[in-house]
Amino acid sequence: MSITSALSNALSGLNATTRAAEVVSSNVANSMTEGYGRREIELGARQIGNTASGVAVVGIQRATDPVITGERRLSDGLVGLESTRVDYYDTISRALGQADEAGSITGLVIDLESSLIDASNHPESDTHLYAVSNSASALSDRINSAADAISQARQNADQDIATTVDRLQSALDKIVKINVDIQKNVSSGYDASGLMDQRQLLIDEVSQIIPVKEVEREHGMVSLYTPGGSILLASKAATIEFSPVNTITPDMVVDPGVLSGLKINGHSVSTSAENGPIAGGELAGLFEIRDTLAPEAQTKLDAFARDLVERFQDSAMDPTMSAGMAGLFTDGGAAFDIANEEGLSNRLKLNAVVDPNEGGDLWRLRDGIGAASEGDAGNATLLQSMLSKLQSGVATTSGGFSTIERTSSGLSSDLFSYFETAGLASQSDLSYASAQQMSLKTIELENGVDTDNELQKLLLIERSYAANAKVIETVETLFDQLMRI
Template identity: 45%
Template sequence: MSISGAMNNALSGLRAVSRSAEIVSSNISNANTIGYGRREMELSSASVGGNGAGVSIDGVSRNVNQVAINDRRLADGALALDNQRVGFNERLGNVLGKTDDLNSLNGSLTQLETSLIEAASKPDSDARLSAVVSAAENVVDELSRVSDEIQNIRMDADQSISKTVATLNDNLQQVEKLNTAIQQQLTSGKDGTALMDQRQVIIDKISEVIPLKEYPRDGGKVALISSGGAVLLEGKAAEFGFTPVGVIDAQMSLAGGTLNGLTMNGLDVTVNSSRSIVGGGELAGMFEVRDELAITAQSQVDAIARDLVDRFQDPAVDPTLGATDAGLFTDNGLAFDPLNEVGLSGRLKLNAAVDPSQGGDTWRIRSGINAATPNEAGDASLINAMADALTGKRVAASGAFSPASRSASELTGEFMSLVAADLIAAEADATFSRSQVNTMTQLEFTESVDTDKELQDLLRVEQAYAANARVIQTLSELLDTLMRSL
C-alpha cells in the first residue's frame, strides 16, 4: 500500500471514530429523554480501483423496540380512558357531598324530616312551619344544584371533545409532514433520526386520544392504525370532525340528534361501543362521560326527585289534593307527569301555595295545600302524614336502583353510595392501567439505551482514534525521514 493510501485510510478512520464519538455521547446524554431512539453508525469498507480505501460512513440508524412502544401506547390510551371515568365520579361525588354532611343532598332531606317532626310537636308555631318551608326549599335547591352540575360536566366534556379533536387533527398533520421530511432527509443521505424522535413524541400524544399501533413504511415513513382498525395515517392523515353545542340540558342527547357525534373523513363514527374503531382512549372517555355516565347520573337524580314528588302528591297524604293536583313539590309549578321525568330534578319547585315569597301561606303545611281556610292550630295530623310519607318505605318508580323499599333519605344515600363505589372501581382500573404504563415504559427504556454498553463503546472509539492517530504520526515521521535523505 502506498503512503498516500495508508494516509487516506487513517483519515477516513479518524472521521468515522469522530462521528462515532458524537453518536455515543448523544446516546448517553439522551438515555432518559422521552421519544429518543438509540443511534448506531453504519459503516462499510471503501475501495478505489479494487484497493482498500478505508471506511465509508453509510448513515446513522435509529433503533427502538417497536413492539414495546406499541404495547405502551395501548396502555397509555387505557389509562386516559380510566382517568376520564375517575374524573367524572370525583366531580359528581364532590357535588353530592357526604351522607353525614348537612350541606349535602342527603343532609337536606334529613333537615326536612327534622323540621316536620318539630313542626308536628307544635303545629301552631309559624316559625316551625316556616322552617319546614325553608327545609323543603333547600331540598329543591340541592336537587337543582346536582342536576346543574351534571349538565355542566356534560358541557365541559363537549368542549373538551372539540379541543381534543382539533389537537388530534393537528398532530396527525404533523406526523404526515414529518413523514415527508424524514423521507427527504434519508433520500438526500442526511440524518433523519432527530425528526424520527420528534415524530415518536407526537404519535405518543395521539395514542392517548385514540390507542394505535405504528407500522413502518418505505422511506422511513410510518402508518398509524387504531386498535379498532381505523386508518389514522397511511400516506395522508385522516381528518376528524366535531361540532360542539353552546348549552346542554337534560333533554339533549346524541341519540335524539340534539348533540353532535364524531366524524372521520366526513363519515359518522360510533365512539361509545366495544367495537368502535376509535374507542379505548381519552376521546372515547369524553364521549362516555357526556353520553352515558352523566345521563345515567341524571336519570338517578330525576328518579330521586320523582320519588320525592310522588310521596307528597298523594291525596292519601294531603286530602285537599285532587288526583291531578300538585303536592308540596311541583314540576315547575305543575303536577308531575310520569311521561316527562327527564330533567325533573332541575325543574323541581316548591309549591307556591306554601311559600310566602311566592304569595303563599305557611299554614297550608298544617291545613293542606288546597285548603280554603286554616284548620285548628293544634291539629298536626297532616304534618305527621307528611313526615310519615318522607320516611315511609317504598320502591323507587324509576332509576337504576335495586328493587328494595326505602325512605327518601335512604334512596339518596344509596345513590351516593353507588357513585362512591363507581369511583373506587374507576380508581382501581386506573391504578392497574398506570401500573401497565409504568411497566411498559420501563421495558422501553431498558431496551433503548444501555449506558454501560455505550461507555464500553466509547472506550473502543478512543482506542480506534488512538490507533488511527498513531498511523498518521508514523506516516508523518516516515515522510520526514524520506525528505531528509534527499
C-alpha cells in the first residue's frame, strides 16, 4: 500500500467516524422526542477503480418496526372510539341522574309518589296539593333537560365531526407534501429521516381519527389505506366531505338527506363504528353518537315520557276528563297522540290547569282536571287513584323495553340501568384498548433510542477516530523523514 493510499483510507475513516458521531449525538438528543426514529449509519467499502480505498458512508437508516407500529396505530383508533363512547355515556348518566340521587328522574318520580301520599291524607291542604304540582313540574322539567342533553349530544357530535374531518383533511394534505419532499431528498441522495419523523407524527394523528395501514412505496414515499378498504392517500390525498347543520331535532336522520353523511372522493361511505371504511376510530364514534346512540336514548326517554303521560290521561281514573283531554302531564299543553311519540320527552309539560304558576287551580288535583267547580275538600278519591296509577305495574309498549309490567319508578330505574350498564361496558372496553395500546407502545419504544447503547457506540467511535488520526500522524512522520533524505 502506498503512503497516499494509507492517508486516503485514514481520511475516509475520519469522515465516517465524524458522521457516526453525529448520528449517535442525534439519537441521544432525541431520545425523548415523540415520533423520532433511531438512526443507524450504514457503512461500505469505498472503491476507487479496482482498488479498495477506505470506507464510505452508504446512508443513514431509520430503524422502525412497521408491524408493531401498524398494530399500535390500530389500537390508537380503538382507544379513540372507546373514549368517545365513554364520554357520551357519562353525559347521558349525568342527564338522567343516579337512581338513588335526589333530583334524578327516579328520585323525582319517588318525590311525586310521596307528595301524592301526603295529599291523599290531607286533601283539603293547599300546601300538600301544591307539593304535588311542584313535584310533577320538577319531574317534567328534569325529563325536558335530559332530552335537551341528548339533543345537545347529537349537536355536539355533528359539530365535532366537522372539526375532525377538517383535521383529517389537513393532516392528509401535509403528509402528501412531506411525501414529495422525502422523494426529492431520497432521489438526490440526502438523508430524509427528519421528514419521516414528521410524517410519522401526522400518520399517528390520522390513525386516531381513522385507523390506517401504511404501505411503503418507492423513494421513501407511503400510501395510506383504512382496514375497511378506503384509500386515504396514494399519489394525492383523498377528499373528505361533510356538512354540519346548525340545529338537530329528534326526527332528523341521515337517510332522507337531512343530516350529512361522509363522502370520500365524492362517494358516500358507511359510517358504522364496527364495520366499514372508517370503523374503529374517533370519527366513527362521533357518527355513532349522532346517528345511533343518541337517537336510541331519545327513543327510550320518549317511551318513559309516554308511560308517564298515559298513566294520568285516563278518564277511568278521572271521570271529569272528556275524550281528547290532556291529563296531569301533557304533550306541550295538548293531549298525547300515540302517533306523535317521537320527541315527546322534549315537549312534556305539566298541565297548566293544575299549575298555579301558570294561573291554574290546585283544587283540580283533588276534584278533577275537567271539573266545572271546586268540590268536597275532604275527598281524596282522585288523589288515591293517581297514586295507584303511578305505583301500578304497566307493560311498556315502546322504546325497546321488555314488555314486563313496571311501576313508573321501576321503569325509570330500568332506563338508568340500561345506560349505566352500557357505560360500564364501554369503560371496560376502553381499559382493554388502553392496556393494549400501552403494551404496543412499550414494544415500539424498545426499538427506539437506548442511551446506554448509544454511549457505548460513542466509545467505539472515539477509538476508531483516534486510530485513524494515529495513521495520519504516522503518515505525516513518514513524509517528514522522506523530506529530510
